Amino acid sequence: SSAASDVYKRQLVILLGENDTDPNSSSLRKTDEAMRQGPHRYARGKYFYTTAKSKAEELSLQFNWKIFTVPNVGHSNAGMAPSAAEQFYKTLSNN
Numbered sequence: 001s002s003a004a005s006d007v008y009k010r011q012l013v014i015l016l017g018e019n020d021t022d023p024n025s026s027s028l029r030k031t032d033e034a035m036r037q038g039p040h041r042y043a044r045g046k047y048f049y050t051t052a053k054s055k056a057e058e059l060s061l062q063f064n065w066k067i068f069t070v071p072n073v074g075h076s077n078a079g080m081a082p083s084a085a086e087q088f089y090k091t092l093s094n095n
Helices: 003-009 032-036 041-058 077-092
Strands: 013-017 066-070
Touching: 003 041, 013 041, 013 077, 041 066, 066 077
Parallel strands: 013 066
Antiparallel strands: none
8 A cells, every 4th residue: 555545544533722812922944934824823724634635536546534623722733632632532441
């Protein structure tokens, strides 16, 4: 199997904070390449997922990634942790 098919087959969860939308965040990359992916982390996460899904479909590969948005959370490890733990548990128990 190809490296691409192995990557898309994996159970990957993209977890995005709904309020991670600050285009002026000091730690946000602002290179031309980064800005083409979206003005903030939330948009870039959605771009990453949809681009990967489109590529997998184009190559007729199995795609097992999921994307979830955490409401009322910005760029916060503590804010994301409960949802991350829930998704991790679901993956482990195959729910």
